[in-house]
Amino acid sequence: MTEFELIYRYFKAQDTEGASIEHTAIIKDLGDDAAVVAINAPSQWLTCVDTLVQGRHFSEDWQQVSELAFAIGYKAVAVNVSDIVAMGAKPHSILLALALPERLANETWLGEFAKGLFHACKQFGVRLIGGDTTRNDKLIISITANGILPVAIQPVYRSGAKVGDKIYVSGTIGDASYALNYPETEVGKQLAHRLHMPTPRSILGQKLASIGLATAMMDVSDGLVQDLGHLCQQSQVAMSLQLDQLPTSKPLQQVELAERLRCQLTGGDDYELVFTLPASVQLSQDLLSSVSTPVTCIGEVIELQQVQPVGNTNFGSSAIELTYQGTAVTEQAPYPFDGFPNLHGYQHFSS
Ligand SMILES: Nc1ncnc2c1ncn2[C@@H]1O[C@H](COP(=O)(O)OP(=O)(O)OP(=O)(O)O)[C@@H](O)[C@H]1O
Ligand SMILES: Cc1ncc(C[n+]2csc(CCOP(=O)(O)O)c2C)c(N)n1
Ligand SMILES: [Mg+2]
Numbered sequence: 001m002t003e004f005e006l007i008y009r010y011f012k013a014q015d016t017e018g019a020s021i022e023h024t025a026i027i028k029d030l031g032d033d034a035a036v037v038a039i040n041a042p043s044q045w046l047t048c049v050d051t052l053v054q055g056r057h058f059s060e061d062w063q064q065v066s067e068l069a070f071a072i073g074y075k076a077v078a079v080n081v082s083d084i085v086a087m088g089a090k091p092h093s094i095l096l097a098l099a100l101p102e103r104l105a106n107e108t109w110l111g112e113f114a115k116g117l118f119h120a121c122k123q124f125g126v127r128l129i130g131g132d133t134t135r136n137d138k139l140i141i142s143i144t145a146n147g148i149l150p151v152a153i154q155p156v157y158r159s160g161a162k163v164g165d166k167i168y169v170s171g172t173i174g175d176a177s178y179a180l181n182y183p184e185t186e187v188g189k190q191l192a193h194r195l196h197m198p199t200p201r202s203i204l205g206q207k208l209a210s211i212g213l214a215t216a217m218m219d220v221s222d223g224l225v226q227d228l229g230h231l232c233q234q235s236q237v238a239m240s241l242q243l244d245q246l247p248t249s250k251p252l253q254q255v256e257l258a259e260r261l262r263c264q265l266t267g268g269d270d271y272e273l274v275f276t277l278p279a280s281v282q283l284s285q286d287l288l289s290s291v292s293t294p295v296t297c298i299g300e301v302i303e304l305q306q307v308q309p310v311g312n313t314n315f316g317s318s319a320i321e322l323t324y325q326g327t328a329v330t331e332q333a334p335y336p337f338d339g340f341p342n343l344h345g346y347q348h349f350s351s
Contacts, residue, residue, distance in 0.1 A: 001105060001106075003133055006105060006110065006133060007030065007131075007133055009110075010110045010111070010113075010114040011030060011096065011114060011128060011131065012030050012031070014029075014118065014121070014127060014128060015118065015122065017122075018122045018125065019127065020125050022040075022090070022092055022148060023092075023093075023127050025037050025038040025039075025040060026093065026127060026129055029127065029128070029129040029130060030128070030129065030130055030131070034130065035093070035095070035129035035130040037093070037129070037146075040148075042150060042151050042152075043148045043149065043150055043151065044089070044148065044149045044150075044151060044155065045146065045147075045148060046084055046087055046089045046146065046147040046148070046149060046155065047144060047145070047146050047147075048080065048083040048084060048144070048145055049080075049142060049143065049144040049145070050076075050079050050080050050083065050142070050143060050145075051140060051141070051142040051143075052072070052075065052076050052079070052140070052141045052142075053138065053139075053140050054138040054139040054140065055138065056348075058072055058075070058196075060138075062103070065104070065139060066104075066108075066109060068196060069104075069108075069109050069110075069112035069113045069116065070112045070113070070115055070116035070119075071116060071196035071197050072113060072116065072139075072141070072196075073112070073113040073114060073115065073116030073117035073118075073119075073120070074116035074117065074119055074120045074196075074197050075116075075120075075196060075197060075198060076096075076117065076120075076141045076143050077094060077117055077120035077121055077124065077126065077143060077145075078120050078124070078197070078198050078199070078200050078271065079143075079198065079200070079221065079271060080094060080143045080144075080145035081120070081124045081126065081145060081200040081202060082198070082200035082201070082219045082221070082271040083145065083219060084145050084146070084147035084205075085147075085200055085201060085202045085204075085205030085206060085219075085273070086156075086205055086217055086218050086219040086273060087147065087149070087155040087156060087157075087205070087209070087217070088149060088153065088154075088155055088156045088205055088206060088208060088209020088210070088214075088217065089147030089148060089149040089155065089205075089206070089209070090125070090147055090148050090149065090206055091124050091125055091126045091145060091146075091147050091202065092125075092126060092127075092146045092147050092148050093126055093127045093128070093129045093145075093146045094121070094126050094127075094128055094129070094143050094144060094145045094146070095128075095129060095130045095131050095132075095143065095144040096117070096128055096130075096131035096132075096141070096142075096143055097131055097132045097133075097134075097140075097141070097142040097143070097144075098131065098132070098133050098134070098140075098141055098142075099134050099135070099136035099138070099139065099140035099141075099142075100133060100134070100135060100136065100139065101135070101136060101137060101138060101139055102135060104139060105135075124200065124202050125202075126145070149209065153209050153210055153212070154209065154212065155209065156205075156208060156209050156214045156215075156216065156217040156275065157216060157217075157234070158216055158217070158218050158230055158231045158234040158235065159216065159234040159235050160215040160216045160235060160276075161215050161216040161231055161232070161235035161237050161276040161301050162215055162235070162237070162276075162278070162301060163237055163301055163302060163303050164278070164279050164300065164301060165215055165216075165276040165277060165278055165279065165300065165301040166276065166277055166278075166279050166281075166297050166299075166300050166301075167228070167239060167241070167274065167275075167276055167297065167298050167299045167300060167301065168274065168275055168276070168277065168283070168295045168296060168297050168298065169220070169224070169246075169247060169272055169273070169274045169295065169296055169298050170201045170204055170272045170273045170274075170293045170294070170295050171199070171201065171247065171270075171272045171293055171294065172247045172248055172249040172252070172272075173220065173224055173246060173247060173248075173264045173267075173270045173272055174246070174248065174249075174252055174260060174261075174263035174264030174265075174267055174270070175191040175194035175195070175249050175251070175252055175263075175270065176191070176194045176195040176198060176267065176268070176269035176270050176271075177195075177223075177263040177264075177266075177267020177268060177269060177270075178191055178252055178255060178260070178263045178267070179191040179192045179194055179195040179196075180195050180267070180269065181263070181267075187251045187252065187254055187255060190251040191249065191251050191252065194249075194270070195269055198269065198270065198271040199271065200219070200271055201219075201271075201272065201273045201293050203290060203291050203292070203293070204273055204288070204291045204293045204295070205217065205273055207288060207290065207291050208273075208275055211287060213277055213278070213281050213287075214275045214276065214277055215235075215275075215276045215277065215278065216231055216234075216235055216275060216276045217273060217274070217275035217276075218230065218231055218273070218274060218275075219271055219272065219273055219274075220268065220270045220271065220272050220273075220274055221268055221269065221270075221271060221346075222268045222345040222346040222347070223265065223266040223267055223268040223344075223345020223346055224241075224246075224264060224265050224266070224270075224274070224345075225241075225265045225266060225317060225320050225343040225345060226266070226268075226317075226343070226344060226345030226346070226347075227268075227274065227345065228241075228274060228320055229317065229319055229320060231274070231276075232304070232319040232320065233319070235301075236304055237301045237302070237303070237304050237319075238301075238302045238303060238304045238305065238319040238320065238321065239299055239300070239301055239302060239319065239320050239321070240299050240300055240302050240320075240321045240322075240323060241298055241299040241320055241321070241322050241323070242298060242299050242323050242324075243261055243265075243322055243323065243324045243329065243336070244324055244325050245296060245297065245298045245299070246261070246264050246296075246298055247294070247296040247298075248260065248264070252264075257336050258336055258337050258338065258341075261336065261337070261341075262341055265322075265341065265343060266341070266342070266343060266344060266345045266346075267345075267346075268345050268346040269346075276301055279300070283295060283297075302321070304319060317343035317344065320343070324336050
């Protein structure tokens with residue numbers, strides 16, 4: 001199979017079923033030097049890119065890479081959709097840059113990968129409009145995602161959290177991390193789908209932006225505390241998190257408390273949304289009509305003791321106070337931990 005046969009065979013023919021009205025703006029997709037999208041002036045165009053690397057974002061092991069072809073295609077789309085909806089926008093289209101090992105350039109692997117990719121595209125209403133294919137020793141998938149938002153709706157940034165706001169998280173957290181760390185356990189197996197095929201909270205993110213009440217929002221990719229640290233830094237606030245309120249899936253409830261909390265606080269890979277709302281807002285079923293994802297209040301925004309410099313990489317843990325059943329979790333009294341936990345989340349580089 002040549003490079004061009006590969007592109008046309010696996011990525012050119014997209015199911016048009018489920019294409020949205022906004023997709024009519026795609027004038028040219030795969031096949032030319034660039035995709036062409038008509039700009040509808042009263043809309044805002046959002047764009048982001050995320051890369052998945054073999055051995056870093058999914059297993060190094062070729063057997064696993066083969067078995068997980070569908071899930072890898074799905075997850076590559078899902079993590080990008082997650083960033084778009086974390087701004088409150090509607091996902092529109094993606095570009096796929098693929099560095100493909102020769103051993104995967106075959107019908108079995110590419111067929112499954114493309115199936116997973118297009119399954120996610122259909123589920124989240126995005127069209128593949130272009131990309132790039134190269135050969136490499138390891139599999140690297142880089143996806144650029146685009147989203148749209150009417151000008152009348154404000155994107156929800158990380159920078160708007162205010163003292164007194166309540167902090168909410170969608171779904172449950174810690175599942176993906178547990179599945180990654182304990183894949184052979186019964187609980188790990190029950191949670192494997194949360195690691196391999198995360199669900200971006202598309203409807204919730206868009207709804208929160210459209211009702212215009214969320215003061216800040218982001219998705220949890222690197223770990224709750226580290227990611228909330230970014231939100232604190234950009235909003236110049238601190239946060240108090242109630243550990244007994246963290247939403248926990250049925251399988252994860254079986255895990256020993258301290259280990260479970262470590263996964264929930266630092267694990268990452270959850271792709272849940274965290275957001276802040278003024279305390280006066282009651283998150284009623286009415287307000288979140290059409291949203292099936294549960295949301296849970298996990299704490300509140302408090303005053304920052306001292307202004308933090310932008311480059312302070314330890315900001316995350318220092319701006320976030322933990323309480324358990326009303327009592328502060330500290331170095332001196334770390335219960336329910338034996339010792340105060342390391343709250344760093346996932347980092348590609350750390351010194
Ligand atoms: N190499 C780079 N060049 C330019 N901007 C970058 C680069 N790497 C990251 N950024 C920008 O820095 C910000 C934080 O990037 P990061 O990858 O941590 O995003 P995230 O949403 O927090 O995490 P995730 O990648 O898991 O979605 C984003 O606005 C991103 O566009
Ligand atoms: C084999 C393997 N090792 C580790 C992890 C965990 N992991 C990798 S990257 C990342 C943060 C998000 O990435 P980024 O910040 O690059 O978007 C996390 C939590 C995994 N999923 N698979
Ligand atoms: Mg993000």
